[in-house]
Amino acid sequence: MGTHKVNFIKSNNLWFADFTETELTPNINGVNQQHLKHLNGEWDAWLEIVSENSENFWATLSDTPMLNGTEIKKLKEISPKGVNGGTAVCFKLETYKGIDHNIKFWVCSNAVEFTNGHVPSSWYFIKHD
Secondary structure: OOEEEEEEEEEOOEEEEEOOOOOOOOOEOOEOHHHEEEOOEOOHHHHHHHHOOOOEEEEEEEOOOOOOOEEEEEEEEEOOOOOOOOOEEEEEEEEEOOEEEEEEEEEEOHHHHOOOOOOOOEEEEEEEO
C-alpha cells in the first residue's frame, strides 16, 4: 500500500477515489471522471463518518502508523463468488476523533492494495481539513 494522498469524492450518492494525487480537469465535483475509481463494497460506511457531511475531502492513507492517524483493522478476508476473481475484506473502524463507532465494512481487496499487491492487516488515515 505505501503512503498515498487520496481525494475522496461523493457524486450521486456514490463514493469515488482519485488516486492521481493531482487536481484534474473538472467533470465531477472538480475532478475528471476517467481518473476516478469507484469504491466497491461498503466504503461509504466510514467515508460518511470521516467526510463530516462533505462531498469532497483529502486524506493520507498508509499501511504504517502515522502520528495522529486513525487505524482501520482488517478482521477477515474471503473470496466470495462474483467478486471478479478478487477477494472481499472486512475492516473495522473503532474510533474516530475520540468517538466510538465500532463499524465493520466490506470492501474489494483491489481498492486497498494500491501499489504493492497486498492487503495490510491494518491501515491508517489522516483527513486533511
